[in-house]
Amino acid sequence: MDEIKRYFETYFGISQTDWDLFSSKLIREEFSNKKILLHAGQTENHLSFIEKGIVRQYVPLEHKDITLGFAFQGSFISAYDSFITQSPSEYCVETLQETILWRLDFGSLQEIYEKTEIGHFIGRKASEELFLKKSKREISLLKHSAEERYYRLFDERPELIQFIPLKYIASYIGVTPQALSRIRKRIS
Incomplete structure (x- = not known):
């Protein structure tokens, strides 16, 4: 409390x-x-x-x-x-x-x-x-584009990446898990 x-x-x-x-x-x-x-x-x-x-x-x-x-x-x-x-x-x-x-x-x-x-x-x-x-x-x-939404989310809340399943992050930014995987590959 x-x-x-x-x-x-x-x-x-x-x-x-x-x-x-x-x-x-x-x-x-x-x-x-x-x-x-x-x-x-x-x-x-x-x-x-x-x-x-x-x-x-x-x-x-x-x-x-x-x-x-x-x-x-x-x-x-x-x-x-x-x-x-x-x-x-x-x-x-x-x-x-x-x-x-x-x-x-x-x-x-x-x-x-x-x-x-x-x-x-x-x-x-x-x-x-x-x-x-x-x-x-x-x-x-x-x-914003899906990639920009992911960047913003990552910049603002890096703890998301660590604790939240990627399928939920994909859903949140409005893409499929496969599209999120491609975004992550491009930026790594």
């Missing part, structure tokens, strides 16, 4: 009173590798902070999955559109390695909004972080 407290102190200067209420609502959960946290069709009830691990969001299709994004230690993860609307998610959320999450359910977040001075800032920071990840990926898919 120390990491999430440092995060909030850094961004918000959270008071001890607000921290006491906020931290009392957090639930620490550990998940194994390849654990589905949310299936498509389920409603997201958690906004989670990753203490340790990697989480992937993907759209399950009949013959393949399309990776929407990854989240790493020190960041938020949620099927956020489902969370804020409390409607079924169109995609899945799964762990890619052993993962520790600090989770806040929808009802608890509403209580934090009502009872703390800092609640709305916390909600805003989480939503901004999740929105910026999504927006950055969409722009990259529209604006």
Whole structure:
């Protein structure tokens, strides 16, 4: 819990009173590798902070999955559109390695909004972080070649290459695993 407290102190200067209420609502959960946290069709009830691990969001299709994004230690993860609307998610959320999450359910977040001075800032920071990840990926898919997307991903998140199966990276940058293999050969 120390990491999430440092995060909030850094961004918000959270008071001890607000921290006491906020931290009392957090639930620490550990998940194994390849654990589905949310299936498509389920409603997201958690906004989670990753203490340790990697989480992937993907759209399950009949013959393949399309990776929407990854989240790493020190960041938020949620099927956020489902969370804020409390409607079924169109995609899945799964762990890619052993993962520790600090989770806040929808009802608890509403209580934090009502009872703390800092609640709305916390909600805003989480939503901004999740929105910026999504927006950055969409722009990259529209604006850059697959090779440029791979370079950018490698430059920005070298830990991806080390811990994430190449088929998920290929899906994330919008190419087949074979095309990713050719890209990797060209740049090595």
